[in-house]
Amino acid sequence: MGIERHMPGRQPRTRIQKKNTETILEAALDVFSQHGFRGSTLDQIAKAAGLSKPNLLYYFPSKVAIHRALIDELMQNWLDPLRKIEADGEPVEELLAYVLRKLEMAREYPRESRLFANEIVQGAPNIMDKIEGELKSLVDEKAQVIDGWIASGALAPVDPYHLIFSIWSTTQHYADFDAQVRAILRPEGDAHFEDAAAYLDTLFRRMLTP
Amino acid sequence: MGIERHMPGRQPRTRIQKKNTETILEAALDVFSQHGFRGSTLDQIAKAAGLSKPNLLYYFPSKVAIHRALIDELMQNWLDPLRKIEADGEPVEELLAYVLRKLEMAREYPRESRLFANEIVQGAPNIMDKIEGELKSLVDEKAQVIDGWIASGALAPVDPYHLIFSIWSTTQHYADFDAQVRAILRPEGDAHFEDAAAYLDTLFRRMLTP
C-alpha cells in the first residue's frame, strides 16, 4: 500500500541527503532557538536553509519532525558534561570542572541552550519523558556520588539536587538570557565569559570546600 | 476624523471595564506565560477569560496591546526587590534578604517570571529599551553600592554584576524551569522552596562573608 511516500528513509543514504538534512537542521536550530516552536514557520526555516518549503518536507515529514530531530540530537550531548563527573576524582575539583564545562557549553552552543530553555519554560511538552527518564536517573546517580563525597568529609555538606540546579541555572543564564547580560554589561564579544568563569569558580569553591 | 473607534479609553472608567480588563490580563498572563507570544492565540485568551474574541478587541486594540500591557505591568514590580537593597544596611544580610525576596517572587509569581523569561530568551524584542534603560541603571547603581561595601571590608570581594546575575538565575530557575525541577525532585506542592531557600542562603552566605 501507499506507505512512506516522500521520506527517503530514516537516516540519510546519499551524500546529497546528508548535506541537506544537515543544512535543514542547522537552519532550524537558528530559527527555533530564536522564536520557539510555535513562533517559527516552515518558510522561515526554508529560507534560512536556502531550500524551498516542499523540499524541506521531502526530507522531514513535518515541522514537528524537524523539531524532534533537533531535540533528540541535543539531548544526547546535553548530559555529557554531567556524565563526565567521576566518583573517584577529587570532589571539589570534579565539581568545579563540571561548572566550567557547562559554562563552556553555554558559550559554544547558546542556540542549543535556548532551544532547550524554550522547551522547558513552556512546560517541556515534547521532552518530559526524557527528563523524567534519562535525565532524572543520571541526576539521581550523581546526587548519590555527591552525597558519598560529603559523607567522606571531602565536600562541605550541601543538598546535591539544589547544587546541581544552581550550577545549571548560573551557567545557562549566560546563554539563555544573553540579551539581558549583554544589555547590562555591554561586553565586547565573549569577553564577559572570562569574568563569569572566575566568578563561578569562586562561588562554588567557597560553597563546596569543607 | 475616525479616531479610536473601539477603545473605551486608555484606562478603565466604568466598573465593568475595570473588571473585564483585569479578567483579560489575568487570562492573557496564563496563556502567554505558558505558550509565549506567538504560541498564544486570541481565541485561547478569550476562552480563558470567558469572553468572545471581538469583546477582547473592544478592550484592547490588538493582541500585541494585551501583551504590552502585561509586560508594562510586570516591569513595574519586577525591580522592586532590587530597589529595596539599602546601602546603609548590613551588607551580607541585605543581599541574603534580596535572594530570599527574589525566591519568594519565583514562588508567588511564576507566571510573571516565565512571561519575562520567554521574552528575554527570544532576544527581548519588546522590552530591550526598558532593559537598557531602567534596569541597567538600577543595576549599575546597586553594583556601586556593592563595590562600596567591598571597599569597606564588610563584604568579600566579588564582581557585583555577576553576583546579581547568579542571584537572578538561581532564584528564577525555580519558576522558569519549574517543569524540570518538579520532574527531578517530585516535590509535594511547593515543599522544595524551603530547601531551595536554605540552600541559597548557604551558597550566598559563604560567597559573601568576608
Add this chain to the structure above:
DNA sequence: GGTGCTCTTGACCAAATGGTCAAAGTTGTT
C-alpha cells in the same frame, strides 16, 4: 543514450488566526 531513481518546485488546499463591522442588547441618567 535510455531507464529508473533521487531530488526539486510552482501551484494549490484547508485550517487557523488576527482583526473588522454592523446590529443587537445593557446600563445609567434624567
Add this chain to the structure above:
DNA sequence: AACAACTTTGACCATTTGGTCAAGAGCACC
C-alpha cells in the same frame, strides 16, 4: 419611560501557515 452611552457578539474577511501533489530536473548505472 426614554434617550444616549456602553457593552457584546455572530458573521465575515484577508493573511498566514502546515502540508500535498503532480510534473519536471538531475543523476547514476547499464
